[in-house]
Amino acid sequence: FCQTLLHTVFPPELRFASIKLFNKIFNWFSSYCYFDITEIDGVNTNELYNAVQLYLSSSARITGTRLSLTRALNSSSFTFGLSNNDCIIDNFNGVTAWWEHFVTQRQSQTFSWRPLPDEKRGFTLKIEKKNKTLILTSYLDYIMDKANEIRRRNQDRLLYTNSRGGSLDSRGHPWESVPFKHPSTFDTLAMDPVKKSEVMADLKDFADGKMFYQKTGRAWKRGYLLYGPPGTGKSSMIAAMANYLGYDIYDLELTEVNTNSELRKLLMKTTSKSIIVIEDIDCSINLTNRKKSTRTHYDSPEMRNGSGSIGEDGGNSITLSGLLNFTDGLWSCCGSERIFVFTTNHIEKLDPALLRCGRMDMHIFMSYCSYPALLILFKNYLGLEKDDLEEGLLKELEDVIDKAQMTPADISEVLIKNRREKQKAVSELLVALKNRAEKNQIVGLREKNSVNVEEEEQEKRALETTTEEGCELLEKCSNGGDEEKIN
Numbered sequence: 012f013c014q015t016l017l018h019t020v021f022p023p024e025l026r027f028a029s030i031k032l033f034n035k036i037f038n039w040f041s042s043y044c045y046f047d048i049t050e051i052d053g054v055n056t057n058e059l060y061n062a063v064q065l066y067l068s069s070s071a072r073i074t075g076t077r078l079s080l081t082r083a084l085n086s087s088s089f090t091f092g093l094s095n096n097d098c099i100i101d102n103f104n105g106v107t108a109w110w111e112h113f114v115t116q117r118q119s120q121t122f123s124w125r126p127l128p129d130e131k132r133g134f135t136l137k138i139e140k141k142n143k144t145l146i147l148t149s150y151l152d153y154i155m156d157k158a159n160e161i162r163r164r165n166q167d168r169l170l171y172t173n174s175r176g177g178s179l180d181s182r183g184h185p186w187e188s189v190p191f192k193h194p195s196t197f198d199t200l201a202m203d204p205v206k207k208s209e210v211m212a213d214l215k216d217f218a219d220g221k222m223f224y225q226k227t228g229r230a231w232k233r234g235y236l237l238y239g240p241p242g243t244g245k246s247s248m249i250a251a252m253a254n255y256l257g258y259d260i261y262d263l264e265l266t267e268v269n270t271n272s273e274l275r276k277l278l279m280k281t282t283s284k285s286i287i288v289i290e291d292i293d294c295s296i297n298l299t300n301r302k303k304s305t306r307t308h309y310d311s312p313e314m315r316n317g318s319g320s321i322g323e324d325g326g327n328s329i330t331l332s333g334l335l336n337f338t339d340g341l342w343s344c345c346g347s348e349r350i351f352v353f354t355t356n357h358i359e360k361l362d363p364a365l366l367r368c369g370r371m372d373m374h375i376f377m378s379y380c381s382y383p384a385l386l387i388l389f390k391n392y393l394g395l396e397k398d399d400l401e402e403g404l405l406k407e408l409e410d411v412i413d414k415a416q417m418t419p420a421d422i423s424e425v426l427i428k429n430r431r432e433k434q435k436a437v438s439e440l441l442v443a444l445k446n447r448a449e450k451n452q453i454v455g456l457r458e459k460n461s462v463n464v465e466e467e468e469q470e471k472r473a474l475e476t477t478t479e480e481g482c483e484l485l486e487k488c489s490n491g492g493d494e495e496k497i498n
């Protein structure tokens with residue numbers, strides 16, 4: 012009303028001055044303060060505006076009949092935001108914050124190198140004056156962190172590889188990336204549920220452990236070693252980890268890395284919130300001796316020319332020591348929140364230095380399919396719960412599964428083949444398990460026999476030698492017993 016009155020009675024100059032004065036008086040008496048966060052700050056995009064928009068879009072308390080929906084490029088989910096002049100209340104550490112989204116028409120533009128959008132958009136944050144410090148110090152940081160997290164979650168995961176060897180792309184990156192869409196999750200992973208929840212809890216603690224790692228002075232990273240026979244789900248577990256935490260994966264091909272410094276460069280170019288994977292570590296590098304270096308790339312130019320000298324950390328070959336530094340040296344903490352995962356089929360081939368805590372903090376044995384794991388496979392592949400199966404059949408399966416030593420990969424193959432006829436799939440699996448168990452038993456017996464035969468032969472040989480020695484001694488005693496006395 013005041014503004015309308017001013018508009019009709021006073022000339023423009025006087026009008027602006029009075030509005031300014033009016034606002035000043037209003038602010039003086041008001042117990043609130045206001046912050047405008049505009050979409051474009053001068054000519055630059057305001058990062059905070061996008062962050063606030065994302066943050067508010069994740070709030071369950073959004074009410075309002077009109078919301079704006081968006082789906083970003085490369086994203087598999089929708090986000091929604093506030094429409095014009097919609098208001099939302101947020102609570103942070105017991106302090107209330109009022110957010111309002113405003114959209115106004117921009118006045119006609121004069122010439123500009125970078126045309127601005129027709130609409131001027133922004134958020135107004137209203138808070139009580141007494142809470143100003145808290146809001147400005149921690150609330151806005153909190154919003155930025157949350158927004159980054161949401162952005163990451165909405166964005167597709169990426170799978171990076173260093174298959175290009177040591178060469179860099181046009182932007183100086185040694186990694187190549189593709190969208191990572193592996194469907195494996197902890198729900199689909201068949202393994203002992205207790206062990207599974209242990210791994211999940213460990214990952215969760217790691218992801219939420221920023222303060223803990225800071226307090227204890229440790230680099231924010233964790234190493235997992237997955238070992239076990241082929242087809243037991245090691246690679247599937249890595250995919251499940253990435254999907255669970257929303258991390259990107261860096262699949263490091265060690266045979267493509269020529270030197271320790273190249274390895275370091277690769278590490279430096281990884282982002283935080285990522286899983287760095289080295290599959291089949293025992294096949295990639297000679298890991299038996301820390302002092303000894305091993306050239307992993309036998310076709311490298313130096314090697315072909317015969318000029319490549321090999322020495323520990325010599326700079327032109329990759330060594331175990333280089334790999335240890337990669338996982339736990341000073342360089343390993345350039346960046347944060349990173350997980351190292353190594354996989355192997357032969358843990359006994361690995362150097363103990365690589366296995367120690369701090370490098371490989373958790374050793375996870377991926378075993379042959381157990382009974383609880385089998386139930387998970389039934390559920391995933393056939394949609395059968397435990398109660399859908401007869402008790403007698405379950406008992407038979409439980410009795411035979413450990414003896415059969417079949418991998419989840421083998422079992423899932425039988426289930427996939429017969430997935431149209433569920434009961435047939437189960438009975439065929441039971442036959443396969445029994446056959447395998449029988450075969451294992453025969454092989455076991457044969458091995459035991461061959462061990463026994465070998466032991467018998469060894470005993471026999473030992474007996475023969477002792478009898479021969481005994482005879483010789485006897486002969487010596489009877490013939491030349493005096494010689495010794497003489498000598």
Ligand SMILES: Nc1ncnc2c1ncn2[C@@H]1O[C@H](COP(=O)(O)OP(=O)(O)OP(=O)(O)O)[C@@H](O)[C@H]1O
Nearest residue numbers: 199200201202240241242243244245246247419420
């Ligand atoms: N524990 C499991 N749960 C569910 N599926 C599994 C499991 N283990 C294996 N599979 C199935 O078998 C296939 C092979 O598994 P995966 O590649 O994870 O095995 P791996 O242990 O990495 O084998 P390798 O040692 O040969 O690399 C996958 O496609 C997956 O579907």
Ligand SMILES: [Mg+2]
Nearest residue numbers: 245246290354
């Ligand atoms: Mg694998």
